Amino acid sequence: MATLVTIIVFILFLSAILTGGYNKELMDRFRSHWLWDWITTVDHKKIGIMYGIGGGFFFILGGIEALLIRTQLFYPNNDFIVGRAFNELLTMHGTTMIFFVAMPLLFALMNMIVPLQIGARDVAFPFLNAMGLWFFIAGGILMNLSWLFGNAPDAGWTNYVPIAANEYSAGTGIDYYVLGLQISGFGTLMSGINFLATIINMRTEGMSFLRMPLFTWTSFISSALILFGFPPLTAGLFLIMFERLFGANFFDVAAGGNPIIWEHLFWIFGHPEVYIVVLPAFGIMSEVISTFSKKRLFGYTSMVFATILIGFLGFMVWAHHMFTVGMGPVANSIFAIATMTIAVPTGIKVFNWLFTMWGGKIRFTTAMLYAVGFIPTFVMGGVTGVMLSTPPGDYQYHDSYFVVAHFHYVLIGGTVFGILAGFYYWWPKIFGYKLNEKLGKWNFWLFFIGFHLTFLIQHFIGLFGMPRRVFTYQPEDGLTLINQISTVGAYMMAVATILFVVNVIYSYRHRVPVGNDPWDGRTLEWSIPSPAPFYNFAQLPKVRALDAFWHEKMKGNKEMEPAEPLGPIHMPSNNHLPIVIVLGFFISGLGFVFRSNEVGALGLIFAFLMMFVRSFEKDHGYHVETDEVEKVEKGVKA
Amino acid sequence: MEQAKPQQESQATESDAKHLASFAVMIVLTAIAFAAVTMDIVPPAMVVPLIIGLAAIQVMMQFFTFMHLDFKKHRITVTFIFTGLLFGVICVVALKYLV
Structure with a gap:
């Protein structure tokens, strides 16, 4: 207690000294700081950028974990990282990459781009949006704190019981997983609902459902999957939390579980999750391929239909992850056939991308390279997917490196390529300058070759009999050379990732401002200045066709036709409550991890108190006056 | 929202009849459920599935007549509700038979 008081007094002194003595302006000084502006922001573009920074940070962490895993597997009988530490690495790698890299990076692009594509000034629930961001950051930090405090989760990213129950995983390890995912899951659910409401309600005049760009469509469907898919995870995590913390018996066979x-x-959550992270990537690819082929997307309506169908079928196939559990031949067959059906809409998409490029005027920018590299890579992942969906085959492939190769082909070849293509493509819209194309091409080729070097060979590692999640193999297994090739590929991908970071810094320091429309784009976001002003559209545009901006350009118009006269713009005001509420949940999570129920309860009480405060807040936002809008627009054009 | 008001008033008379009719149907459905349990008309193994089927019909009638769920006005909401219900039912049935 005495230490705590000392620390508090010390912090007070320090803040008093740093802020120039205690006076009434202390709060004003806080409020005028740029960091305060970012912490309290409800602007979807800033939230998107923060999602990007957070996701990028965890991408580096997850990447380091992957490198350590591959380094351990470089030699047979290597003792670099063995046993429990290796299990912790592979668990944290998987969990981090899915929940704290793929999802937030896609949310970054969705936040930055979807409102611009549908002609909206903001999202439907800006407060909720900010809360979603902070929930993700709190969950990610909570889980990764396990590295600092020791005892990280080590039951695999699937966290199967009974290995994850107290009996076999004593200590705090699994609790970080359970509570970290629970907290970030709240945020994901909120953001998903927010995007559903935004896309349904906030489209501009003329933007009918079948005129929405494909990235908006796929974001819409993947938000719907979040809405239906995350509650089962929440329920499951609650069961395992009560089992571990409060001695419940949901999974204990002896007690009837x-x-x-x-x-x-x-x-039931996990399979839709795969589509949640891959569908927006499909959307990005559709935009990129259509823009850089200078053609309308081939078969737009069938693309939309295929997206909906993939989303729907995604819920009918979860048990194909459990063929070897022993559900019986009837259940296995049903789920096998349902799984194979998904190849049909996915095939529709692949052919549509190919036909979009066919006869187009193709420009091989970095974004387009990623999109073109994505097609064969993803098809290979899809083919191994169909192989795995056959139960007799699956009994052979099960828990081998073949599975590892398969899901890295779809997750890196699909999602990561999509995210990188999206960043290269939309970077000028978000920051006002392009990423360097020369470095970008180096980045692409290194990443692409490194990726195939790492994972193509893992199919064979699996077929030669190496199980996944083991920390070593014997020299006489004949797996040494192919494991070494795989490790070299992993290091190539690491170099490529460093090159991307270099590219970001280099492009910032040598930035050349680009105009509204650097790629000769087709959709609404390219009709407004880069970077987009904080109110997005001075006048909401009137959409007259699919590929709205392209339609106007073909009609000889330089700008979109406005749907409303220039007038005051209503904007939401910044709010510090999202981060404060999330702080309560974070403290609560940390308390429960350390088995201190008092701290856990106090954190929850604090969070609900802050929600109570929020519900009595009378803040209806503010208006940007017409002359200010005119000033901003003029400044951009000059 | 305000434009919808006069429309609702014009519907008031016809919905009275609709309400009464669906009330009657629901009474009949409930009676059938009681009869199925007490009177040995249906084979015992079929009683529970039958009652669940009757309940499903009743819930739909509740939704659309008494709770004013209007597909035409709330197409997206209704689609989402029923998609969620469908997924929920599939998962519950599967868990019942697979676990």
Whole structure:
């Protein structure tokens, strides 16, 4: 207690000294600081950028974990990282990459681009949006604190019971996983609902559902999947939390429980999750391929239909992750056939991308390279997917490196390529300058070759019999050379990632401002200045066709036709409550991890108190006056 | 929202009849459920599935007549509700038979 008081007094002194003595202006000084502006922001573009920074940070962390795993597997009988530490690495790598890299980076692009593409000034619930961001950051930090305090989760990213129950995983390890994912899951659910409401309600005049750009469509469907897919995860995590913290018996067979329940709940969420992270990437690819082929997307309506169908079928196939559990031949067959069906809409998409390029005027920018590299890579991942969906085959492939190769082909070849293409493509819209194309091409080729070097060979590692999640192999297994090739590929990908960071810094220091429309784009976001002003559209545009901006350009118009006269713009005001509420949940999570129920309860009480405060807040936002809008627009044009 | 008001008033008379009709149907459905349990008309193994089927019909009638769920006005909301219901039912049935 005495230490705590000392620290508080010390912090007060320090802040008094740093802010120039205690006076009434202390709060004003805080408020005028740029950091305060970012912490309290409700602007979807700033939130998108912060999602990007957070996701990028965890991408580096997850990447380091992957490198350590591959380094350990470089030699047979290597003792660099063994046993429990290796299990912790592979668990944290998987969990981080799915929940704290793929999802937030896609949310980054969705936040930055979707409102611009549908002609909206903001999202439907800006407060909720900010809260979603802070929930993600709190969850990610909470889980990664386990590295600092020791005892990281080590039951695999699927966290199967009974290995994850107290009996076999004593200590705090799994609790970081459970509470970290629970907290970031709240945020994801909120953001998903927010995007559903935004896309349904906030489209500008003329932007009918079948005129929405494909990235908006795929974001819409993947938000719907979040809405239906995350509640089972939340429920499952609650079960496992009560089992671990409060001694419940949901999974204990001796007490009448059943461990298979967790596997079902996890995969009822887990399979849609795969589509949640890959569908927006499909959307990005559709935009990029259509823009850089200078053609309308081939078969737009069938693309929309395929997206909806993939989303729907995504919920009917979860048990194909559990063929070897022993559900019986009937259930296995049903789920096998349902799984194979998904190849049909995905095939529709692949052919549409190819036909979009066919006869187009193709420009191989970095974004386009990623999109073109994505097609064969993803098809290979899809083919191994169909192989795995056959139960007799699956009994052979199960838990081998073949599976590892398969899901890295779809997750890196699909999602990561999509995210990188999206960043190269939309960077000028977000920051006002392009990323360097020369470095970009180096980045692409290194990443692409490194990726195939790492994972193509892993199919064979698996077929030669190496199980996944093991920390070593024997020299006589004949796996040494192929494991070494795989590790070299992983280091190439690491170099490529460093090159991307270099590119970001280099492009910032040598930035050349670009105009509204550097790529000769087709959709609404290219009709407004780069970077987009904080109110997005001075006048909401009137959409007259699919590829609205392209339509106007073909008609000889330089700008979109406005749907409203120039007038005051209503904007939401910044709010510090999202981060404060999330802080309560974070403290609560940390308390429960350390098995201190008092701290856990106090954190929750604090969070709900802050929500109570929020519900009595009378803040209706503010208006940007017409002359200010005119001033900003003139400044941009000059 | 305000434009919808006069429309609702014009519908008031016809919805009275609709309400009464669906009330009657629901009474009949409930009676069938009671009869199925007490009177040995249906084979015992079929009683529970039958009652669940009747309940599903009743819930739909509740939604659309008494709770004024209007597909035409709230197409997206209704689609989402029923998609969620469908996924929920599939998962529950699967868990019942697979676990």
